Every structure is written in structure tokens, then in C-alpha cells.
Amino acid sequence: MSAETSSAAAIGEVEGASLYDTDHPAPLIEAPRKRTKKTPKSTRTNFELYGWMFMRLSGIVLVVLVLGHLLIQLVLDGGVSKIGFAFVAGRWASPFWQIWDLAMLWLAMLHGANGLRTVINDYAQRDNTRFWLKMLLYTATVFTVLLGTLVIFTFDPNMR
Amino acid sequence: MPAGTLYRGREGMWSWVAHRVTGVLIFFFLFVHVLDTALVRVSPEAYDKVVATYKTPIVACLEYGLVAAILFHALNGLRIIAVDFWAKGPRYQKQMLWTVVGVWVVLMVGALYPVLGHAVRELFGS
Structure with a gap:
């Protein structure tokens, strides 16, 4: 207690006199990463976390399927x-077996598409290349998933 | 090892490389496989015709390769999950990889006759 008061008194003697007063205000230091009107809207989401989790959960199911x-x-x-x-x-x-194949189609296609998305992100260095490779991937994935789903649901064993 | 690389070799890196390579191969096969199965909506003849190519000896070898890729990817995937979620997973990742390789070899030997048997019979007569 006495040590604290004596040190506080020491500070008071040496540093107590402020450099600033109402005529000489202290400089304003802005908070780091302060949001201003110019700051773009935050685009951060937990998408990559969900993707990471999806790979593991769908992986376990796919092992069985x-x-x-x-x-x-x-x-x-x-x-x-x-x-x-x-x-x-x-x-x-x-x-x-329809549901088995349908689940396998969707999970395998999404699992594979997310895997290839990671591979493209890792190796395609130019922004344009990366963008178009992923567009190609997403187009092919959507087409294949929809085609497969259509085939399972509209299959007709008596077409001939 | 070249200086300044993140690649560290050994079981960890090579299992990661093999997981990527097998994953990409399986995904490309999956596209083809959905397309060939879609032929059941065209006609029974069209489907049976394309499935006939799956029964040739050369494609049977490719099927064996597909089984190899899928089995490794599946077993190593379970190892990755163990590394991520099991507290002692990272410590035993090497032992788990050699377990994966061991189980993989056993299953591949087991798949030899079912997957390639008909190709052998076709090539050398029954």
C-alpha cells in the first residue's frame, strides 16, 4: 500500500504535468481498422469452415455409399x-436404391467440386485463370448434378 | 530438398499428394460415369452398348485403378478425420498412414479376382 502510494506520488512529481490542455489538445489516434464510410462492406463469412466440415461429414457418408x-x-x-x-x-x-444413388450423386459431386475448388485456388495463380476455371467447374457440377437427378427421377423401365 | 519450400516430404506430404491426385481422378471419372448412366434415359440399347465397353479387358484394368484410387482416398480420408478430431491423431498420423496402406493392399488383393477375373477369362478363355 505504502509502496503504491509512494510510486504514484513519484509519478505525479515527474510526469504529472500534462503536455496538453484545452489550447493544446492531444493528437487524436484513430483505432486500427476503424470502419469509415469508405470501408467496403465486410464480406467475411464462415463459408470455408462449413466447407471444411462438409468435406469430413460427407466423406464419412460417402465411404459407406x-x-x-x-x-x-x-x-x-x-x-x-x-x-x-x-x-x-x-x-x-x-x-x-434410388435414394442411395441420389444421395451418392449429390454428396460425391459437391465433395468433388469443393475439392477441385481448393486445388484450383492452390495452383491457378492468375486471377482471371482462377475465376474462369472455377466458373467452368461450377457449370459442369450444376449440369451433372441436375442431369443425374433428372435421370434417377424420370427413369422409365418400360421405355421399350 | 530445395531451400525455401513448404513441402516436407515423408508420410505427411506424400499422403496429402496422393489424396489430391486420387481425388481429382475420381472426380473426373464421376462426370463420365453420370453421363454414361444418363444413357438409360436415351434407350436400353444405347446404355447396354456403352456398358459393354466397361466389360472389355482394358477398361477392366482402368476399373481396378479406379478401385485403387477410391479405396486409398476413402481410407486416407478416415485418417485425416482422425488427425483432425482425435486428440492423439496428429501424434499417430504416420502409424495411421501405414495402417491405411496395409488395409489398402489387403483390399486390393481381394479385389483382384472380382474386378479382373472376367477380363482374364475373356483373354485366355475360361
Whole structure:
């Protein structure tokens, strides 16, 4: 207690006299990164965090969906030699396999598109190149997901 | 190792490289695969015709490569999740990679006959 008061008194003696008064005001120091009218609206979101999380969650689901798919298509019951229009018709007669394939299509396409987006961001150095590669990627992804979804929902086993 | 590079080699970097390469390959196959499956909406003949190419010996080898890429990507993906979410994951990442490689080799040996068997029979007769 006594040490504090004595040191405070010491400061008072040496530094107590202010350099500034009403006629000589202290310079105003602006806060770092102060938002002004010219500051563009913040575009920061948690998009990359959600993307990172999506890769892991969809990855776990895809391990089951895709390895099951490979087992059915390439290993069981004669492997690839049994596949044909009739085989597809037989499987898509069941809503279970329709939903399986639909989930696999969407998750795999989004997982792959986000992966390729990362690869493009890493290696395409010119702004224009990066932009157009990603536009190409997004266009191809949307087209493929919509085409696949349409095929699953409009499949007609009796078209011939 | 060249100076000033972020690449550190060893299990960590090479598993990362292999994960990228297999991921890109799988994604490109996925485009083709959705397109060929879409032929079921064109006609049964068109679909069966394109699926016939999947049954040729050369494409069977490509399928084996696809299985190799998918199995590595799947197993290493589970390892990445363990590194990220398991408290001891980073400490055991090397051991987990060699576990992944071991399981991968076993599954690839197991896939040899189912995936390539019909190609061998076609080439050398049953």
C-alpha cells in the first residue's frame, strides 16, 4: 500500500504535468481498422469452415455409399458383367436404391467440386485463370448434378 | 530438398499428394460415369452398348485403378478425420498412414479376382 502510494506520488512529481490542455489538445489516434464510410462492406463469412466440415461429414457418408456401390457393381454376383439396362431397372424399382444413388450423386459431386475448388485456388495463380476455371467447374457440377437427378427421377423401365 | 519450400516430404506430404491426385481422378471419372448412366434415359440399347465397353479387358484394368484410387482416398480420408478430431491423431498420423496402406493392399488383393477375373477369362478363355 505504502509502496503504491509512494510510486504514484513519484509519478505525479515527474510526469504529472500534462503536455496538453484545452489550447493544446492531444493528437487524436484513430483505432486500427476503424470502419469509415469508405470501408467496403465486410464480406467475411464462415463459408470455408462449413466447407471444411462438409468435406469430413460427407466423406464419412460417402465411404459407406461408394464402397457399397463398388461392392454391388463390381464384386457381387458376377461383377461388372451382369450390369445392363435390366440390372439398372431392377435396382431403381426400389426407392431405397434410388435414394442411395441420389444421395451418392449429390454428396460425391459437391465433395468433388469443393475439392477441385481448393486445388484450383492452390495452383491457378492468375486471377482471371482462377475465376474462369472455377466458373467452368461450377457449370459442369450444376449440369451433372441436375442431369443425374433428372435421370434417377424420370427413369422409365418400360421405355421399350 | 530445395531451400525455401513448404513441402516436407515423408508420410505427411506424400499422403496429402496422393489424396489430391486420387481425388481429382475420381472426380473426373464421376462426370463420365453420370453421363454414361444418363444413357438409360436415351434407350436400353444405347446404355447396354456403352456398358459393354466397361466389360472389355482394358477398361477392366482402368476399373481396378479406379478401385485403387477410391479405396486409398476413402481410407486416407478416415485418417485425416482422425488427425483432425482425435486428440492423439496428429501424434499417430504416420502409424495411421501405414495402417491405411496395409488395409489398402489387403483390399486390393481381394479385389483382384472380382474386378479382373472376367477380363482374364475373356483373354485366355475360361
